[in-house]
Amino acid sequence: MSLLLAESFAERGARERAVSLLDPQSARELIGPFARLSSPYLAAQSVVPQSDDGTVVMRGTIGGERACVVATDGRFLGGSIGEIGGAKIAGSLELARRDFERGTPTRMVLALDTGGIRLQEANLGILAVTEICDAIVALRMLMPVVAVIAGRVGVYGGLSLSTALCSTIIVSEGARIGLNGPDVVETESGIDEMDSSDRPLIWRVTGGRMRFEAGFASELVADDVPSIRSAVERAFADPHPLPPLDPPEFPDPQLDRDAFLRAMGIDP
Numbered sequence: 001m002s003l004l005l006a007e008s009f010a011e012r013g014a015r016e017r018a019v020s021l022l023d024p025q026s027a028r029e030l031i032g033p034f035a036r037l038s039s040p041y042l043a044a045q046s047v048v049p050q051s052d053d054g055t056v057v058m059r060g061t062i063g064g065e066r067a068c069v070v071a072t073d074g075r076f077l078g079g080s081i082g083e084i085g086g087a088k089i090a091g092s093l094e095l096a097r098r099d100f101e102r103g104t105p106t107r108m109v110l111a112l113d114t115g116g117i118r119l120q121e122a123n124l125g126i127l128a129v130t131e132i133c134d135a136i137v138a139l140r141m142l143m144p145v146v147a148v149i150a151g152r153v154g155v156y157g158g159l160s161l162s163t164a165l166c167s168t169i170i171v172s173e174g175a176r177i178g179l180n181g182p183d184v185v186e187t188e189s190g191i192d193e194m195d196s197s198d199r200p201l202i203w204r205v206t207g208g209r210m211r212f213e214a215g216f217a218s219e220l221v222a223d224d225v226p227s228i229r230s231a232v233e234r235a236f237a238d239p240h241p242l243p244p245l246d247p248p249e250f251p252d253p254q255l256d257r258d259a260f261l262r263a264m265g266i267d268p
């Protein structure tokens with residue numbers, strides 16, 4: 001691997017990342033900034049909204065096939081997902097499923113860079129994540145759904161659950177994947193549990209390499225656009241869908257703690 005990376009993916013904004021994953025000259029943005037679909041909830045909380053709500057939907061082709069890349073903007077409120085951005089992601093996934101059913105399959109890539117559900121729009125963000133998860137599960141039974149986690153933030157919170165449902169997860173060493181973010185762990189459990197300013201610790205626990213080696217990601221790539229593009233094309237090379245998810249039966253939540261853990265196969 002060259003030490004001089006000419007085309008960093010992480011240093012690009014969401015729009016440029018989406019364009020870079022599509023075939024040259026094929027990108028066309030849907031519901032872009034001029035549609036002025038920004039969050040109606042932020043101004044009341046003294047936060048300046050962004051006219052694309054930090055989520056970019058880009059149509060085009062990948063390997064000559066119809067494709068859609070949805071990219072979140074880690075520079076706007078940590079790439080967090082509220083009502084509008086969440087609807088853009090879920091809507092794109094649902095349209096890709098309809099495209100498949102109409103006989104025009106659309107390759108779907110989620111280039112996520114996000115601190116998860118937007119704290120300023122908590123309940124709406126939770127609803128959005130459930131819709132996104134639902135739509136991924138429906139689409140991955142028909143064709144691959146590819147996640148690219150290669151931004152500066154990585155993917156945290158509810159969107160890490162959505163990522164885990166994708167059929168291929170491409171991660172870079174500089175990215176991170178985690179459920180509770182370090183800020184949240186420190187706030188809830190104290191600095192002895194997690195010092196959110198200790199960046200080497202954060203990467204040792206949730207960094208891309210660690211996640212790949214532990215089997216949470218399918219491919220570890222360099223922070224380099226051509227490498228990430230080839231990984232995305234490889235992910236679609238085998239168009240076979242995944243079987244439906246078959247989650248184990250959940251134990252009765254009324255059980256006491258130890259019985260619940262035993263029912264989950266965990267020794268209390």
Ligand code: COA
Nearest residue numbers: 077078080115116117118119156157158180181182183184
């Ligand atoms: N909602 C709203 N804003 C968020 C956010 C979220 N879920 N996640 C991150 N941000 C904001 C931060 O508040 C910060 O804003 P500021 O620049 O105005 O201070 C900005 O995004 C960048 O985050 P920062 O913490 O400075 O960057 P970092 O690289 O050190 O860490 C995270 C990024 C995502 C790891 C860290 O912000 C974090 O732990 N967030 C919580 C993630 C989480 O547990 N989410 C659960 C919600 S489902």
